[in-house]
Amino acid sequence: MNTNKKISLIALVLVLIAAGGYFAMSSAPDVKINEEIPEQGKQKEEVEVTDMDNSSTPEVAAAAANNSFVSTTNYDDQSAREAFIESSLQKIPENERESLLFFADTLSEFTAEEAKMEQLLDKLKSKNIEPFVMKDENAYTGSMEVVRTQKVIPGTRYFHAQYFSDGSSENREKTLQHMSFEFRPGENSFNGVKAAFMKTFGLTGKPVLEKDGFVSWKKGPYTLWINTQSKEDMANDPFNAYDDKDVGTIRAAVELEIHDHQAPVFHAPLEEE
Amino acid sequence: MSVFAKNKIFSFFMIAGLAAPLMGAMADTAQIPLYYWDNQSGLVSASHCTTVPLEETRFKISNYFGNKSSDTENLRNRNGVRQSHLVNGSLVKAIDGARKSNYEYVEVVGVNEGSDVSTTRWFSERLDKGYLFDRSIDPIEDYVLKINSKDSDLKFPGLDEQKVDGTYWKVLADQHYLALNCSDLEKGRDYLVFHVYNKEKSEGPIARVGVYWDETNIFGSLETMKTEKAMEFLPTLRQDDRLDLVMQETELEAVEGTHSGPKTALEGEEVENTEIDEEMEVAPSPEMLTDETLNKDTDAEQAEVPVMTGVNNVVCISGSTLNVRDESLDKVLFTARKGEKIKVFQGWGDNEKETVIGGKTHKFVRVEFAEREESDQVIGWVSDEFINTKEDCAYTNGSVIERDSSTTISGIDDPKCCEFPTVKKVTHSFTSGMRRFKAGRSSGKRLHAACDLYRYKDEPIMAVAPGSVVRDRYYFYQGTYALEVRHSGGFVVRYGELTGKNVSGVSKGRSVKMGDRLGFIGVVNSGCCRPMLHFELYSGKKKGALSQPKANRFQRRSDLMDPTPYLLRWQSEKF
Numbered sequence: 001m002n003t004n005k006k007i008s009l010i011a012l013v014l015v016l017i018a019a020g021g022y023f024a025m026s027s028a029p030d031v032k033i034n035e036e037i038p039e040q041g042k043q044k045e046e047v048e049v050t051d052m053d054n055s056s057t058p059e060v061a062a063a064a065a066n067n068s069f070v071s072t073t074n075y076d077d078q079s080a081r082e083a084f085i086e087s088s089l090q091k092i093p094e095n096e097r098e099s100l101l102f103f104a105d106t107l108s109e110f111t112a113e114e115a116k117m118e119q120l121l122d123k124l125k126s127k128n129i130e131p132f133v134m135k136d137e138n139a140y141t142g143s144m145e146v147v148r149t150q151k152v153i154p155g156t157r158y159f160h161a162q163y164f165s166d167g168s169s170e171n172r173e174k175t176l177q178h179m180s181f182e183f184r185p186g187e188n189s190f191n192g193v194k195a196a197f198m199k200t201f202g203l204t205g206k207p208v209l210e211k212d213g214f215v216s217w218k219k220g221p222y223t224l225w226i227n228t229q230s231k232e233d234m235a236n237d238p239f240n241a242y243d244d245k246d247v248g249t250i251r252a253a254v255e256l257e258i259h260d261h262q263a264p265v266f267h268a269p270l271e272e273e
Numbered sequence: 274m275s276v277f278a279k280n281k282i283f284s285f286f287m288i289a290g291l292a293a294p295l296m297g298a299m300a301d302t303a304q305i306p307l308y309y310w311d312n313q314s315g316l317v318s319a320s321h322c323t324t325v326p327l328e329e330t331r332f333k334i335s336n337y338f339g340n341k342s343s344d345t346e347n348l349r350n351r352n353g354v355r356q357s358h359l360v361n362g363s364l365v366k367a368i369d370g371a372r373k374s375n376y377e378y379v380e381v382v383g384v385n386e387g388s389d390v391s392t393t394r395w396f397s398e399r400l401d402k403g404y405l406f407d408r409s410i411d412p413i414e415d416y417v418l419k420i421n422s423k424d425s426d427l428k429f430p431g432l433d434e435q436k437v438d439g440t441y442w443k444v445l446a447d448q449h450y451l452a453l454n455c456s457d458l459e460k461g462r463d464y465l466v467f468h469v470y471n472k473e474k475s476e477g478p479i480a481r482v483g484v485y486w487d488e489t490n491i492f493g494s495l496e497t498m499k500t501e502k503a504m505e506f507l508p509t510l511r512q513d514d515r516l517d518l519v520m521q522e523t524e525l526e527a528v529e530g531t532h533s534g535p536k537t538a539l540e541g542e543e544v545e546n547t548e549i550d551e552e553m554e555v556a557p558s559p560e561m562l563t564d565e566t567l568n569k570d571t572d573a574e575q576a577e578v579p580v581m582t583g584v585n586n587v588v589c590i591s592g593s594t595l596n597v598r599d600e601s602l603d604k605v606l607f608t609a610r611k612g613e614k615i616k617v618f619q620g621w622g623d624n625e626k627e628t629v630i631g632g633k634t635h636k637f638v639r640v641e642f643a644e645r646e647e648s649d650q651v652i653g654w655v656s657d658e659f660i661n662t663k664e665d666c667a668y669t670n671g672s673v674i675e676r677d678s679s680t681t682i683s684g685i686d687d688p689k690c691c692e693f694p695t696v697k698k699v700t701h702s703f704t705s706g707m708r709r710f711k712a713g714r715s716s717g718k719r720l721h722a723a724c725d726l727y728r729y730k731d732e733p734i735m736a737v738a739p740g741s742v743v744r745d746r747y748y749f750y751q752g753t754y755a756l757e758v759r760h761s762g763g764f765v766v767r768y769g770e771l772t773g774k775n776v777s778g779v780s781k782g783r784s785v786k787m788g789d790r791l792g793f794i795g796v797v798n799s800g801c802c803r804p805m806l807h808f809e810l811y812s813g814k815k816k817g818a819l820s821q822p823k824a825n826r827f828q829r830r831s832d833l834m835d836p837t838p839y840l841l842r843w844q845s846e847k848f
Binding site: 121125131132133134135136138139140141142143144146152155156157158160162164165166175177178180182184209211214216218221223225227233235236237238239240241242243245251253255256257258259 | 578579580581582583584585616617618619620621622639640641643652662707714715719743744745746747748749750751752754757759765769770772773774775781797798799800801802807813816817818819820821822828
């Protein structure tokens with residue numbers, strides 16, 4: 001092939017490449033301003049889901065939980081766990097520590113299957129914190145009885161328990177659906193509550209989920225969780241009063257599990273209908 | 274006569290000539306009654322107040338800006354996703370929030386009911402928040418608002434049966450707006466002055482009312498129109514829209530001194546606290562229980578545990594309003610109305626005080642009124658004698674206000690049934706993965722009792738059918754809430770993983786129509802999962818608690834149903 005033809009051929013190839021590129025660009029979908037843009041880009045990422053129960057190390061499990069958070073608590077080693085519990089509780093003033101352990105113990109005790117609401121009332125009465133019951137009943141979904149207290153003990157407040165039953169029939173069985181309390185904000189408060197839970201519930205395993213300011217475990221049908229409350233967490237609570245100074249309050253709860261103890265899946269892929 | 278004297282006489286007549294119409298105008302405006310609006314007390318006389326210039330106001334009117342014409346503009350979230358359609362001419366207020374370029378963060382105060390647009394559940398409602406294109410926002414002074422009060426008893430006090438309903442409200446603004454200046458009102462609150470007209474009185478405004486941007490119940494139902502259109506039947510608007518005349522009145526009042534007369538119409542209504550107002554001796558706060566008190570001997574006969582009916586406390590008084598005081602208990606901060614929801618503070622800090630009045634000890638507690646529009650009148654102190662559950666309060670009737678539920682259905686299989694519960698199509702399929710009904714939980718030991726409908730946080734959720742709320746919000750899961758509705762035909766739905774935010778009018782015993790808002794989508798505090806509506810469906814053939822851990826693998830009442838085929842049908846019909 002002579003030189004001219006070679007040059008012509010090369011030029012033709014270049015033109016074809018350029019033309020192909022032009023058409024490819026012009027057929028790309030227009031992204032219109034102010035149109036609803038589904039998160040397709042994000043959701044097509046493959047994200048490894050880690051089974052928290054079977055993860056080999058707490059670091060892997062925690063990192064999968066929040067992509068970056070690594071717990072400083074060594075759950076695998078018994079002596080390390082005990083040292084954490086001891087040191088964390090020691091950082092709480094004595095009178096508040098007693099309150100904290102009282103309520104953590106209450107949550108632990110009353111998640112047991114055989115524990116009864118009446119026994120809870122007795123326990124709270126024995127602490128002189130004047131429990132009372134608020135009853136919400138209807139003919140279709142039975143009765144919800146809310147146990148709260150008139151008085152508080154140092155460092156804690158807003159004890160709240162929700163029991164569900166079948167209404168006004170005698171000897172009805174009451175199911176604990178939620179029980180919680182709050183501990184005051186403070187530098188050592190979160191670890192203090194966490195340590196109290198580990199101690200009173202006898203938690204020896206890794207948490208199901210742990211991230212900065214939040215930790216949860218599983219016990220039977222219940223999830224146990226501790227959260228450092230933000231302003232948004234406290235907004236619109238129908239039962240508890242809050243003001244801006246309450247940010248950082250620690251909320252500790254046991255609740256009937258709804259979801260599952262698995263690592264959070266932040267970007268599940270879109271599925272075709 | 275000297276030149277000086279002549280000049281003096283000439284000047285006098287010049288000034289008199291110029292001032293006469295001014296004085297006439299001032300005399301007229303000085304006669305216009307002045308009020309301010311309080312969400313709890315209604316229209317309150319402000320005759321002791323003056324008006325002062327105000328540079329800016331948060332009140333604005335929505336419009337549409339774009340290449341095509343439209344009766345609505347999009348109200349979006351921060352990501353730019355359209356949340357609802359906002360009817361043009363709606364009253365909005367600028368509120369604090371994260372900035373977004375070319376947009377203003379607003380809250381809807383009143384939707385324009387004078388538009389021809391037929392609104393549906395995709396349209397913005399009062400108190401909706403979102404981002405509005407800043408070129409689609411008009412100044413409030415360009416419009417006149419017609420109040421369509423739903424309260425037929427709302428009248429201007431002292432104005433001979435003059436009802437608020439059907440009046441026309443106009444903000445006069447030239448180089449500045451006007452605001453109220455009252456010694457008894459909270460500092461930092463700008464009460465924007467509206468001039469109020471009615472068609473019958475053609476001489477000018479019948480009243481002036483100051484409205485604070487965070488207390489706007491009066492604008493809950495309104496129509497708006499451009500000022501030019503309103504001038505056709507309110508001719509005095511043309512001359513009144515000159516603020517310099519009104520400002521002269523303000524300066525004159527400042528020279529003349531303060532007004533006499535009652536400071537507030539509330540003085541006659543402070544029935545509940547007249548006794549407590551006398552001789553308040555504040556005792557030291559009761560000590561929190563300590564080690565010394567915890568273990569002291571209790572009575573051999575343990576007290577019975579009080580049982581109350583209902584789970585939410587309200588203001589329980591025989592009168593209509595209750596004074597809410599500051600921490601010293603000396604000063605009244607604001608008022609609360611009978612039946613208003615109230616929450617009592619507990620725990621660290623000073624939340625209780627005892628006072629001795631006439632030899633009797635009264636306990637005051639710190640409280641929060643969380644369901645208020647006005648965010649600066651939320652916390653204060655009241656006597657705990659006036660707090661009770663709504664059901665146990667002798668003064669709040671427990672009757673249900675039945676709303677029009679003319680769209681009744683015979684049951685879940687009725688062809689007219691039902692409405693998909695989210696505003697838009699779900700972002701993820703609810704028929705697969707962990708979101709589907711019967712998905713395995715806890716390694717298969719438990720089955721998922723719901724369909725998880727993924728959308729976005731704070732989006733409203735709708736009632737799928739007409740019905741009645743049988744249980745209001747309660748703690749459900751990791752910082753989210755649930756409520757229960759029994760729908761027409763008997764089927765029951767638990768709407769779960771909501772935020773705690775209440776929808777006005779939704780409470781236990783209230784009827785709802787198909788498509789009515791029930792609440793807002795929340796997100797669990799563990800962050801495990803996306804924001805969703807957890808949707809549980811029951812046939813209604815059984816009674817009793819919905820959660821029953823020992824009943825079956827769903828751990829639910831035995832009439833639990835698979836909602837999937839119903840949701841699929843409703844979704845295809847809606848979207």
